[in-house]
Amino acid sequence: MEEIVLQTTTVSELFTIIDQATLYTKKERKSDYLTALCETAEGLVQDEIKAETIADKLKPLYERFYSQKMTAEDVRRSLQLALLKGMKASPQPNHELTPDTLVLLMGHMVAMLAGKKPFSILDPAVGAANLLTGIMNQSATDEIQAFGVDADPLLIRLAAANANLQQKAVQLFHQDGLKPILADPVDYVVCDLPIGVYPDQETAKIIV
Missing domain, CATH: 3.40.50.150 (Vaccinia Virus protein VP39)
Structure with a gap:
């Protein structure tokens, strides 16, 4: 029987990392998804974990993020997916992404x-x-x-x-x-x- 191997793209891998980190932060902060995404993105930029109580969960995700061979466009598209998820969860009139x-x-x-x-x-x-x-x-x-x-x-x-x-x-x-x-x-x-x-x-x- 032929084995089927599903390939993970860089964008989907980056989104998975960002999404998991955001969900951990959302639960810890008891905030909405977009606010937690903002803290996650800022933490990745500064290579700093602000929520120390979940540092053991976030640190491996941050390391996975920076181990990826990614382009700027890969990062934009992965964040785009996370932003879409957050905007669908909490719709607001001016919170919409350009297609x-x-x-x-x-x-x-x-x-x-x-x-x-x-x-x-x-x-x-x-x-x-x-x-x-x-x-x-x-x-x-x-x-x-x-x-x-x-x-x-x-x-x-x-x-x-x-x-x-x-x-x-x-x-x-x-x-x-x-x-x-x-x-x-x-x-x-x-x-x-x-x-x-x-x-x-x-x-x-x-x-x-």
Whole structure:
């Protein structure tokens, strides 16, 4: 009888590690999945375990994570899976990910326009930086000045951890994307506009 061997991809292995660590943290902290994911991602970036009571469970997972031969895109896709899981568990109007088809399309457009030249780029509703880092991963140059803006404190933390895990330099602003941004003019502005209740109606009226 022929033996069937199921191969585990790097993305699925990374997701399994991140998911297990997040579930341990979620149970220990009695928090929601996304908050626990944020702590997990930050812990991986800093190589630091904040929840000492479950250090014996998290340390082997962290070691497995860093033993993987991974690309920045592998990290983005694995975090994308974890983010989708968390957003489905606790739906909120502005907690949605850009579909990968749009990430690939917009990344291709920016790559075609920029070529191998250095460029700057801004996402004024960056969320967890899935779109922004996906575009950066498709670029033909590493000389990119990237900026991201978001009013959601949890999403901006996730964006920072996401970018750092991928070793991408992204300057993040925790503010409303419709208000003045303290950044120089950029070559490209990309955005997957959030759909939901806009918290600052006065600013929205001025813009419209």
